[in-house]
Amino acid sequence: MVEDAKTLLELYRSMVKVRQFEIMAGEHFAKGTIPGFIHLSIGQEASSVGVCSCLRSDDYVTTTHRGHGHMIAKGADLKKMTAELFGKKTGYCRGKGGSMHIADFSLGILGANGVVAGGLPIIAGAGFSIKMRKTDQVAVCFFGDGASNRGPVHEVMNMAAIWKLPIIFAVENNQWASTTPQKDSGSVKNLSKRAAGYNMPGIEVDGNDLLAVKKAALKAVERARNGEGPTFIENNTYRIKGHFEGDPQRYRTKEDVEKWEGKNDPLDRFSQHMLKNSIAKENDLKKIREDVAAEIKEAVIFAEKSPFPEAKEAMEDIYVNDIKGGIAS
Amino acid sequence: MVEDAKTLLELYRSMVKVRQFEIMAGEHFAKGTIPGFIHLSIGQEASSVGVCSCLRSDDYVTTTHRGHGHMIAKGADLKKMTAELFGKKTGYCRGKGGSMHIADFSLGILGANGVVAGGLPIIAGAGFSIKMRKTDQVAVCFFGDGASNRGPVHEVMNMAAIWKLPIIFAVENNQWASTTPQKDSGSVKNLSKRAAGYNMPGIEVDGNDLLAVKKAALKAVERARNGEGPTFIENNTYRIKGHFEGDPQRYRTKEDVEKWEGKNDPLDRFSQHMLKNSIAKENDLKKIREDVAAEIKEAVIFAEKSPFPEAKEAMEDIYVNDIKGGIAS
Amino acid sequence: MNERIISASEALAEALNEEMTKDENVFIIGEDIRVHEGIFAQFKGLPTQFPDRIIDAPISEAAITGVGLGGALTGMRPIVDMHFSDFVTCCMDELCNQAAKIRYMSGGQVKVPMVLWCPDGGGLRAAAQHSQSLEAWFIHTPGLKVVVPSEPSDVKGLIKSAIRDDDPVMFFQHKLLFSKEGHVPEKPYLIPLGKASVKRQGKDVTLLCYGSAYYMCKEAADELHNQNIDAEIVDLRTLKPLDMETIAKSIRKTRNVVIVHEACLTGGFGAELTAIIQDELFDYLDAPVKRVAAKDVPMPFSPVLEDFCLPDASDVVKAVKSIKSS
Amino acid sequence: MNERIISASEALAEALNEEMTKDENVFIIGEDIRVHEGIFAQFKGLPTQFPDRIIDAPISEAAITGVGLGGALTGMRPIVDMHFSDFVTCCMDELCNQAAKIRYMSGGQVKVPMVLWCPDGGGLRAAAQHSQSLEAWFIHTPGLKVVVPSEPSDVKGLIKSAIRDDDPVMFFQHKLLFSKEGHVPEKPYLIPLGKASVKRQGKDVTLLCYGSAYYMCKEAADELHNQNIDAEIVDLRTLKPLDMETIAKSIRKTRNVVIVHEACLTGGFGAELTAIIQDELFDYLDAPVKRVAAKDVPMPFSPVLEDFCLPDASDVVKAVKSIKSS
Numbered sequence A, B: 001m002v003e004d005a006k007t008l009l010e011l012y013r014s015m016v017k018v019r020q021f022e023i024m025a026g027e028h029f030a031k032g033t034i035p036g037f038i039h040l041s042i043g044q045e046a047s048s049v050g051v052c053s054c055l056r057s058d059d060y061v062t063t064t065h066r067g068h069g070h071m072i073a074k075g076a077d078l079k080k081m082t083a084e085l086f087g088k089k090t091g092y093c094r095g096k097g098g099s100m101h102i103a104d105f106s107l108g109i110l111g112a113n114g115v116v117a118g119g120l121p122i123i124a125g126a127g128f129s130i131k132m133r134k135t136d137q138v139a140v141c142f143f144g145d146g147a148s149n150r151g152p153v154h155e156v157m158n159m160a161a162i163w164k165l166p167i168i169f170a171v172e173n174n175q176w177a178s179t180t181p182q183k184d185s186g187s188v189k190n191l192s193k194r195a196a197g198y199n200m201p202g203i204e205v206d207g208n209d210l211l212a213v214k215k216a217a218l219k220a221v222e223r224a225r226n227g228e229g230p231t232f233i234e235n236n237t238y239r240i241k242g243h244f245e246g247d248p249q250r251y252r253t254k255e256d257v258e259k260w261e262g263k264n265d266p267l268d269r270f271s272q273h274m275l276k277n278s279i280a281k282e283n284d285l286k287k288i289r290e291d292v293a294a295e296i297k298e299a300v301i302f303a304e305k306s307p308f309p310e311a312k313e314a315m316e317d318i319y320v321n322d323i324k325g326g327i328a329s
Numbered sequence C, D: 001m002n003e004r005i006i007s008a009s010e011a012l013a014e015a016l017n018e019e020m021t022k023d024e025n026v027f028i029i030g031e032d033i034r035v036h037e038g039i040f041a042q043f044k045g046l047p048t049q050f051p052d053r054i055i056d057a058p059i060s061e062a063a064i065t066g067v068g069l070g071g072a073l074t075g076m077r078p079i080v081d082m083h084f085s086d087f088v089t090c091c092m093d094e095l096c097n098q099a100a101k102i103r104y105m106s107g108g109q110v111k112v113p114m115v116l117w118c119p120d121g122g123g124l125r126a127a128a129q130h131s132q133s134l135e136a137w138f139i140h141t142p143g144l145k146v147v148v149p150s151e152p153s154d155v156k157g158l159i160k161s162a163i164r165d166d167d168p169v170m171f172f173q174h175k176l177l178f179s180k181e182g183h184v185p186e187k188p189y190l191i192p193l194g195k196a197s198v199k200r201q202g203k204d205v206t207l208l209c210y211g212s213a214y215y216m217c218k219e220a221a222d223e224l225h226n227q228n229i230d231a232e233i234v235d236l237r238t239l240k241p242l243d244m245e246t247i248a249k250s251i252r253k254t255r256n257v258v259i260v261h262e263a264c265l266t267g268g269f270g271a272e273l274t275a276i277i278q279d280e281l282f283d284y285l286d287a288p289v290k291r292v293a294a295k296d297v298p299m300p301f302s303p304v305l306e307d308f309c310l311p312d313a314s315d316v317v318k319a320v321k322s323i324k325s326s
């Protein structure tokens, strides 16, 4: 896998976008501009960008409650995302979904999900549909170490394996599920070990190493496109922020978290890689960060200026052939 | 594991009971004396008897839609069982359960189940309760190869493993789930292979060899009693009869089935073993078969003579503190 | 006139055949459907006709429903066979949190053209986990549509509309009705969702029913006729959307209503219907709306008990007489 | 008089503490409950007090509910914390096909002393999968009991009864009510399941409510009072079993009924209540029974939209005036 400098810089840009978007989201949540609750994936950008950069825009992705990164890496529009988080009419879901339900079906993003592991059964359908329609698309489901303990994961992995569906199971083992450490909730340390029970390749990856993730994902994508079936990829990473914004994080120390910052940070690691190998100069990277910052700023202005939906819009989008929400009409 | 002749003869008696009970049930179903539908485990007796003979009466078992064997091997009363199948008031469940819902809580039999894999979450609770109460009981869940593809199996295996619950996962891989061959529905041929994904010992057993099953089960029981955690046992066997009584079985040939009869039949194999090793004489075995036949006959007479429940009994047993079935009372 | 008489199973198979021929994106996924061609022979001929579009899945209801939903989101028109409606308990998240809500949550970005096909109901001595009628749960789940046909001709016209509908449709068919026969036109036709059918004209009382209850009402109406009570039967056919117009028209005429369904009484669809009727037609009612339904118990196994718990025509007659003699 | 004022969270924690002290078979299992001591601080102190009986489980709702059921069948009195009521969709089989039915299916051999504890309801901008009120599903599931307390004192007395009850109890507590404060007696006490509470006397109209709707009714009653309408508030507290006696007594007096709940309208518990009332009290009703409930949509995220969909006091006032001015 040899990537040219331009491609690598684009990967960096994508990671920066995720990072800056989420920093912005955290700030706006704290300010109260973003209602509800949000979950940030800061520190996990190598996983979302590493995997999604191997995908075409007609490939499918399902994401999770911690889905901003997957969305952005798959190409989502920052304005529509920001507006959605703000609950605005111009958001991806017209303000109906919020952070936990963003989707962009035009980009194959079949939705974030408020139900842990909720995306897996959906990906089974996407994979099956690809097979029926005989295209060479692939379907990726992101999920967490916590999610891996839910029943539907098992059902979908078995089904994908027996039918050789073009699915990539991308588990982000960030070592925590809310307050629960992975080692307490999972009976194996490396979730990729479970793949053997489905006759499926299982790969463990340093999930903060962008190129390592990308390499594993490329192989899995190729396998899927060739009709050879599913792959299970475990991206080992770490959740830097609390489970949700506002999480007091009594379950771990500051020192625990710090180990994953700085030189273990996926963005730092990737920029170091590029600088060391003279793929880019600090100035190139800085320029990218500034460009992205401007883009995010624009997105925020867009969101701020956008109107809230009108109340009566709540009664739209329930059915295609509307039955006007009520039963008696 | 050296068993004395008496013990071995009792094992034989137990298998004969299961076999003769089910032959009787099949006949009565055909005659119409047994309503609804029933699923027979003929040919799988070594599994039910091999496992249950390692259990105490205070150990727990959950069984399946194909549960007569597990019930009888755990010591269930043939009269109450027959009466229940006949829908009589004197049956185990006062006629409310039928074949698919027989239970004997006084023997730790926490119920047959009409939902495939329905017993697994229940066994998680039984195992957990043992651990909380600090007894040395064990809890066994029987389930099928088809059931192994359901999500709750995964959840319960993971939970049992992390908490070292005293549970034995006894899968009866009889190669069929209704019309579906195991090889088409399961992504691994040997389900025991999945145990590794939970850090759990997984043992594959010739499920028609009574002593092999018993040996594996004893080890698992010992492990569980010692607080060392769960074991996964795969009893490879074969479903001789149709999925349900009346199944036209268009999915397999007579020859397929015949391979598992005669010298592969678990009862035949065990009697041959005893005769060859001079543990018993043909006469001893014959006597057992006749005794059991008499017992079954008695059970049938008991069931036949028993009254049906009265209609109004349908309104009993819903709640402990009865709210009389209706909401308005 | 060519009045062809076929069974509900045959009507269903014919409808599925027509729709699968018309649209290659329609497929059926379920457990053990290929060999038996459906346990009620309701898929007869389809595995041969469409070998790649009748799919036998492992016992994995969540994943199977996911195939329906994910398929619908990506260009297919899946029909998910739930085997027995009781097993919806194994995929409620996929149905109620995902399929029902995804269109709304995404702000209308997407359609979910999926049918969840559920044989339901009691009378087979199949006990508590194989005899339920669960339509009320889904009535209370915005985003789903609910269809419960009775006669073979309804089955045919409604399943075709359900398949063509762009929203997720729960389609309940009573297990004992598959072998029922009736007139089914030979030419393809659709029955729109949301249209009730007045199946018997009457002036004294309106019997509102659906699914198996239609046949109870039919029998009851004959008996009532002998007793000089003239019952009108409105077969709702679709519960959501509901044809309130047809219902109201009938009630304004008869001023008396008995609702009949096989699901257990408390919290059943009859409750909702009653609530709407007493609200919208308060001044037209000469008597309270009466409900006939199964007893509020898990369905028992023994025939004596099950028969006691299920409603039947005599219960309908009794309910009518409780309001028409007062 | 010692009128202690505490929050619903404190009332719950106190009740749990009392019951866990009294009976060592009581334990609580759920996800992420130890560190936070409950996200609403509702388990405050319990992990320290009962280190072995507050159990953090993996994200495995089916297995967790199984621990509840299997535990109840083998001598324990489990409390299963569902985290958010929306996730019951992940264990409906364990709840509705197993826990609800096993006593009946086994002919009464066994008791199922288990509480399924569910924080529910909207108003947190938590969108469609974290805002539901699903009690109606369980009302329609024979074998379960359903409790929905509103005030802190009810929470305390009812959770204690629910824990001691030998049947499976669905216990719904609205997320926004945990921080509400109210009088809670210091001495241990029980409120029996199946007893409603008349929380305000009035003669003109009966407001039937439970859970969050109680507070809407309280506010509405004040407003109605200003408009010379004298509302009686009956807080049902338990939906199954239902205290029809108290309800009937109130209605016979006021002859007007408005039912209020936060669950969406169609197929909600208000439908069942209406159906019973119009049947049993037909001649006492001066007007149709009115229902106030959430709109029939998945709960939207944006505050403007969510506020529009949720019922509030002004909707209650409007409903009352629609019948009291006619």
Ligand SMILES: Cc1ncc(C[n+]2csc(CCOP(=O)(O)OP(=O)(O)O)c2C)c(N)n1
Pocket: A064, A065, A066, A114, A115, A116, A143, A144, A145, A146, A147, A148, A174, A176, A177, A178, A239, A243, D031, D032, D059, D061, D083, D087, D090
């Ligand atoms: C079915 C279900 N159970 C519980 C929750 C509550 N919950 C939300 S996120 C979460 C932790 C998820 O952990 P993991 O899958 O590792 O993802 P991460 O948050 O680490 O990205 C929990 C328990 C839920 N949303 N859905």
Ligand SMILES: Cc1ncc(C[n+]2csc(CCOP(=O)(O)OP(=O)(O)O)c2C)c(N)n1
Pocket: B064, B065, B066, B114, B115, B116, B143, B144, B145, B146, B147, B148, B174, B176, B177, B178, B239, B243, C031, C032, C059, C061, C083, C087, C090
């Ligand atoms: C959740 C669920 N899905 C489907 C069924 C229908 N069904 C009953 S038994 C069965 C096959 C079970 O196969 P297996 O687990 O191998 O057990 P066996 O019948 O071979 O003993 C099926 C599909 C069911 N009862 N429950």
Ligand SMILES: [Mg+2]
Pocket: A144, A145, A146, A172, A173, A174, A175, A176, A177, A178
């Ligand atoms: Mg995690």
Ligand SMILES: [Mg+2]
Pocket: B144, B145, B146, B172, B173, B174, B175, B176, B177, B178
């Ligand atoms: Mg099998």
